[in-house]
Amino acid sequence: MLYGRDDTLLWIGQQLSVGRRLLIVHGAELIGKSSLALALCSELPPDASLCVLFACKPYQGCALPEVWNALAAAIGERSGGTPEFLPGDPDEDPSNYLRNLLHGLCAPGETRPILLILDDLHLLWTGQHGQPDEAARTRVLEVLMHLLETVPFLRLLLTMSDVAFERLSHPLLHGAEILHLGPLSNEDAQQLITRPAQSIIRFDPGAVRRVADLASNHPYYLQRFCYALFERCARDGNLNQSDVDVVLEELLRQTDLRFQEIWERADAVERAALVAMSRLKGTHGLTTRQEVVAYLQRFDSEIPAQPIVRALDQLARQGVLVRMGALSYRFAVKLFSYWVERHFVPERVLDGIDWERLETPATVAEAVPEPEDEKSPSAWTFGHWVIAGLGTTALLGLLLWGLIFAGVWQVGLFETPATPTLSPLLVDAISLVPTPTPTSLPPTPTPTSPIIITRTMPSIVFRARSVGGVGDIPNWQIFVMNVDGSGRQRLTFTNNEDITPIWSPDGRWIAYVSKRGENREIMVMSAPNVLGPSGVEASRIAPEQYEARAVNITRHPANDWTIGWSPDSALIAFSSNRGGYWRVFVARADGTATYPITSDGVSRLSPVWSPDYKWMAYSAKRENNWDIYVMPAPGPDGQGARPEQERRLTFAEGNDLSPMYSPDGRRIAFESNRDGNTEIYVMNGNGSNQRNVSNFPGAADHGPVWSPDGRQIMFYSNRTGNWDIFVMSSDGQNVINLTNTPDVDEQEPFWRP
Structure with missing residues (x-):
C-alpha cells in the first residue's frame, strides 16, 4: 500500500478522466516515482481498461532495439501473446510494430483508454556513467509521439528525474500535464510513520515529528527509519524519543550507498561547503552563505568566498541542498547533514585545496554583498583612467575593425554589461548606468544611456x-x-x-x-x-x-489578504479579519492546513519572512497609526512564532506599511506617508537608518519590492497621472517608468526571484 500519495493518485485519475493523454511526473532520486507507478497499476483509475508498466532502469545503457523488444514483450504479456522480435538494426522504426501491438490489446469496438507507464524514462538515453545520448533521447521521444498520434485510446504516463526534466525539450511535451513529486507533507509523513504499525506500537507524538524532521519528509528515508524502529519497538509496543536517538546512531554507523555516492561525486570545495553546513545547521535548519564562508575562514582566513558560493549553488542545482530565498540553504535530507558531520573532519577535508587557484578576484566581492551605502569608493584616480583609457582605445580599435571585416558586428554586442547577479539562477536583471569597476584594462569612461538587459522569460x-x-x-x-x-x-x-x-x-x-x-x-x-x-x-x-x-487555499467566509511566501515556498502568510480584526495566519501552499499566528486583538497586515526564516516583519496598529514590527517567525512546520516577543521598528507619525526584506535580509523597504504623501523608505533590519529613497512630493509611491540581487527597488506610482510601475536603484537614483500606459493602470508589481 502506498502511503502519503493519495492526492497525487487522485490528480492522475482526474487528468485521465478528462481525457489528458500525456502526463509527466518528475522528482528527485528515491522520492517515490516508481512506487507511485506500481500503485497506479494496482489501483487503476476506473476510466482505464488496463495498465502496462515498463520499468526502464534495467535497460540503462542498452541499444534501442533491445529496449523496443522488451517494451513489446511487456505489451504482449498483457494481451496473452508472444510478439516477434524486432531486428537489431538501430535505424529500424518500431512505431508501427508497437502501434499494432497496442491495438491488439483492445477488443473490437473497445474505447476505454490503455495506460502505458514508462518509469524512469530518462534512463533509456542515459549511459552507465550518467552521460546523456542526445540522439537516443530524440529517437525515444519521436516514437512516443508517433504512438500518441496513431493510437487514439493510448494514455502515456512518464516518470523521470528532475535533472532530466529540466533538460527536456521536444514537441511531444506541448500540452503535457506536469507534476513535480516532492517530499511528503507533514501530515502524510506522520501517517506513513504511524499507520502501518498503529495496531502494534504506541507512538509518542514528539518522536514521530522528530523522525519526520530527520528524514525531511523524504519517503525513502522515512521508510528506513520505520523499518529500524519497528525492529526495535515492536516487542514492547512503545516508541519514544530515546528510541529515535538510538536508531539514528545505528543508521549513521551503517553504510549508506546514496550518501556515499553524493559525497564521492562532490568536488573538494563542495565537500568543504557540506562539512560547514553540517556543523552550522542554523535556525530552522537554514544556513546563509555568509555563515558558511565565515565558518571555513576560521580554519584559514585566506579562503575566498566566491568558490564557496559557487559550490553551494551547484549543490542546490544537484538537489543535495535546497535554496531558501536569495542567500540561504538547507540540506534536502537532514539525515545527510548528520552523516557528513559523523564521518568527516573539517581540517582533513580542507587540507590540500588550492584556494588561490580557485579564487576569481574580480568577482569575490559579490559573494557576500554589503549594502550599497557601506561600500568603499573606487581607488582609481583620474590619471589612472586616462592612461588606461588610451591603451584600451587602441586595443578596442584594432579589435573592432577586425570584427567588422569578419562580419561579426551585431547591434548591442559592445554594450556595457550589467552588474553580475549573485546566482546563475537569477534572471532578468536591470542595470541602470553601471558603476565602472576597475580592471586591468578599464574602458574609456563615456556617457551612456540607461541599459536594460532583457530575456524572453x-x-x-x-x-x-x-x-x-x-x-x-x-x-x-x-x-x-x-x-x-x-x-x-x-x-x-x-x-x-x-x-x-x-x-x-x-x-x-x-x-x-x-x-x-x-x-x-x-x-x-x-x-x-x-x-x-x-x-x-x-x-x-x-x-x-x-x-x-x-x-x-483559504476557503473561508472572512476576508483573507496581504500575502507573503515563506523562503522555501511551502507556506503562505496572510492577514484575515476572522474574529473582527486583522489576524496573521500561515497556510500551507497546497491549502492542506492553516495555522493561526496571532490572536491578541491587535490588527496586523502584510506579514513577510526574512530570507533566513528567523524573523517575520509586518505592519501593526497598536495606537492611532500603523507601524512596522518584527517577531520570531514561524518555521517550515508553521510553528514557532512568538508575537509576544515582537519589536517595533518605526515610530514616526503617519502610517508605515508594506514591509519587504531585501534578498540578503539586511534591509527592509516599506512605504510611509510620514512626509505628507506616500513615499518609499529603506531602513536597516533593526530599524536604524530610515531614509526616503523615492523623494517625489505630490505623488503616491507604493508597494516596494526588491530585485533578486538587491540593487533595485520596484514600486508603483501615480506620478505620471495614472498608475504605472517604476524601478529605481536602491538608493533612489535612476528611476525608469517600465509601463508608461496612459489608458491602463498597473499596480502591485513583484519580481520573479
Whole structure:
C-alpha cells in the first residue's frame, strides 16, 4: 500500500478522466516515482481498461532495439501473446510494430483508454556513467509521439528525474500535464510513520515529528527509519524519543550507498561547503552563505568566498541542498547533514585545496554583498583612467575593425554589461548606468544611456485594469511582463478582482488574492515558464489556463489578504479579519492546513519572512497609526512564532506599511506617508537608518519590492497621472517608468526571484 500519495493518485485519475493523454511526473532520486507507478497499476483509475508498466532502469545503457523488444514483450504479456522480435538494426522504426501491438490489446469496438507507464524514462538515453545520448533521447521521444498520434485510446504516463526534466525539450511535451513529486507533507509523513504499525506500537507524538524532521519528509528515508524502529519497538509496543536517538546512531554507523555516492561525486570545495553546513545547521535548519564562508575562514582566513558560493549553488542545482530565498540553504535530507558531520573532519577535508587557484578576484566581492551605502569608493584616480583609457582605445580599435571585416558586428554586442547577479539562477536583471569597476584594462569612461538587459522569460507579475475601470479590462487582473516592460501576458480572465500577485521564492508559483463578491480568498496558480539550470523552458500551458488551474487555499467566509511566501515556498502568510480584526495566519501552499499566528486583538497586515526564516516583519496598529514590527517567525512546520516577543521598528507619525526584506535580509523597504504623501523608505533590519529613497512630493509611491540581487527597488506610482510601475536603484537614483500606459493602470508589481 502506498502511503502519503493519495492526492497525487487522485490528480492522475482526474487528468485521465478528462481525457489528458500525456502526463509527466518528475522528482528527485528515491522520492517515490516508481512506487507511485506500481500503485497506479494496482489501483487503476476506473476510466482505464488496463495498465502496462515498463520499468526502464534495467535497460540503462542498452541499444534501442533491445529496449523496443522488451517494451513489446511487456505489451504482449498483457494481451496473452508472444510478439516477434524486432531486428537489431538501430535505424529500424518500431512505431508501427508497437502501434499494432497496442491495438491488439483492445477488443473490437473497445474505447476505454490503455495506460502505458514508462518509469524512469530518462534512463533509456542515459549511459552507465550518467552521460546523456542526445540522439537516443530524440529517437525515444519521436516514437512516443508517433504512438500518441496513431493510437487514439493510448494514455502515456512518464516518470523521470528532475535533472532530466529540466533538460527536456521536444514537441511531444506541448500540452503535457506536469507534476513535480516532492517530499511528503507533514501530515502524510506522520501517517506513513504511524499507520502501518498503529495496531502494534504506541507512538509518542514528539518522536514521530522528530523522525519526520530527520528524514525531511523524504519517503525513502522515512521508510528506513520505520523499518529500524519497528525492529526495535515492536516487542514492547512503545516508541519514544530515546528510541529515535538510538536508531539514528545505528543508521549513521551503517553504510549508506546514496550518501556515499553524493559525497564521492562532490568536488573538494563542495565537500568543504557540506562539512560547514553540517556543523552550522542554523535556525530552522537554514544556513546563509555568509555563515558558511565565515565558518571555513576560521580554519584559514585566506579562503575566498566566491568558490564557496559557487559550490553551494551547484549543490542546490544537484538537489543535495535546497535554496531558501536569495542567500540561504538547507540540506534536502537532514539525515545527510548528520552523516557528513559523523564521518568527516573539517581540517582533513580542507587540507590540500588550492584556494588561490580557485579564487576569481574580480568577482569575490559579490559573494557576500554589503549594502550599497557601506561600500568603499573606487581607488582609481583620474590619471589612472586616462592612461588606461588610451591603451584600451587602441586595443578596442584594432579589435573592432577586425570584427567588422569578419562580419561579426551585431547591434548591442559592445554594450556595457550589467552588474553580475549573485546566482546563475537569477534572471532578468536591470542595470541602470553601471558603476565602472576597475580592471586591468578599464574602458574609456563615456556617457551612456540607461541599459536594460532583457530575456524572453516573464520576470514581473502585477495587476492591471483599464483606467477608471472602463475599457477592455474593467476589473483588476493578473499579468506578467519582461523586465523591461515588454512581452505583457494576461494570466487571469475573470469577472473577479484579482490583486496582490506574489511570485514564490522558487519561481514555480504565483499566489494572489481574488475578490469574489465581498469575500477575498487566496489563490495559488502555477507560474508561466520554469527556470532550470540550463536556461528557460517555454510554458506548456495556454495563457487562459493559468487561472483555471488556480487552487483556493483559504476557503473561508472572512476576508483573507496581504500575502507573503515563506523562503522555501511551502507556506503562505496572510492577514484575515476572522474574529473582527486583522489576524496573521500561515497556510500551507497546497491549502492542506492553516495555522493561526496571532490572536491578541491587535490588527496586523502584510506579514513577510526574512530570507533566513528567523524573523517575520509586518505592519501593526497598536495606537492611532500603523507601524512596522518584527517577531520570531514561524518555521517550515508553521510553528514557532512568538508575537509576544515582537519589536517595533518605526515610530514616526503617519502610517508605515508594506514591509519587504531585501534578498540578503539586511534591509527592509516599506512605504510611509510620514512626509505628507506616500513615499518609499529603506531602513536597516533593526530599524536604524530610515531614509526616503523615492523623494517625489505630490505623488503616491507604493508597494516596494526588491530585485533578486538587491540593487533595485520596484514600486508603483501615480506620478505620471495614472498608475504605472517604476524601478529605481536602491538608493533612489535612476528611476525608469517600465509601463508608461496612459489608458491602463498597473499596480502591485513583484519580481520573479
